[in-house]
Amino acid sequence: xxxxxxxxxxxxxxxxxxxxxxxxxxxxxxxxxxxxxxxxxxxxxxxxxxxxxxxxxxxxxxxxxxxxxxxxxxxxxxxxxxxxxxxxxxxxxxxxxxxxxxxxxxxxxxxxxx
Amino acid sequence: xxxxxxxxxxxxxxxxxxxxxxxxxxxxxxxxxxxxxxxxxxxxxxxxxxxxxxxxxxxxxxxxxxxxxxxxxxxxxxxxxxxxxxxxxxxxxxxxxxxxxxxxxxxxxxxxxxx
Numbered sequence: 254x255x256x257x258x259x260x261x262x263x264x265x266x267x268x269x270x271x272x273x274x275x276x277x278x279x280x281x282x283x284x285x286x287x288x289x290x291x292x293x294x295x296x297x298x299x300x301x302x303x304x305x306x307x308x309x310x311x312x313x314x315x316x317x318x319x320x321x322x323x324x325x326x327x328x329x330x331x332x333x334x335x336x337x338x339x340x341x342x343x344x345x346x347x348x349x350x351x352x353x354x355x356x357x358x359x360x361x362x363x364x365x366x367x
Numbered sequence: 368x369x370x371x372x373x374x375x376x377x378x379x380x381x382x383x384x385x386x387x388x389x390x391x392x393x394x395x396x397x398x399x400x401x402x403x404x405x406x407x408x409x410x411x412x413x414x415x416x417x418x419x420x421x422x423x424x425x426x427x428x429x430x431x432x433x434x435x436x437x438x439x440x441x442x443x444x445x446x447x448x449x450x451x452x453x454x455x456x457x458x459x460x461x462x463x464x465x466x467x468x469x470x471x472x473x474x475x476x477x478x479x480x481x482x
Binding site: 257286288293295296297298308310343355357358359360361 | 399401403410413416454456460474
């Protein structure tokens with residue numbers, strides 16, 4: 254009965270590959286997010302998405318794209334992986350859209366690009 | 368440009384004593400603040416939050432204080448327990464602007480509570 258789940262937990266791949274990370278929330282929330290925690294341990298927002306709007310952090314390369322098949326899922330697709338993409342990626346969700354609200358995080362996916 | 372700063376990367380406290388974790392922010396548009404706790408290999412877990420209309424919020428052993436004029440908030444844990452040992456992240460968000468709702472995190476403070 255995990256609230257926010259991600260798969261896989263670990264992902265090791267070669268440079269240039271395309272990969273996806275899946276996220277599901279069973280909280281009935283309207284908004285989902287992707288965060289990246291880099292080697293310096295900073296947690297930074299990449300995307301926020303609800304049924305109506307995708308907001309992209311301007312620093313995110315367009316090789317990264319979120320895909321939402323339905324309200325409970327927000328998957329992260331990464332094309333042409335680079336060494337610098339190695340990080341821990343966290344999915345999160347919140348009840349409200351477009352306003353301050355508590356976000357609930359998944360366990361993270363550690364991506365290693367070789 | 369760090370909008371949320373946690374200047375102490377680590378803090379060590381004796382069990383039973385008070386732990387005080389500090390956080391400063393620069394963006395005056397922030398109006399909602401949260402503390403998250405993170406264990407290794409797990410996602411951040413929501414701990415406590417405070418709206419900018421309040422200056423204190425308490426939940427059990429955890430109290431968050433907000434000083435808007437100083438753009439400063441702190442998390443007090445009393446009494447500290449060994450299970451509280453984790454990394455604590457301060458986060459802020461705003462109801463305004465194009466990125467409303469997105470959390471801006473500090474770098475975290477690693478708390479160690481010694482038995």
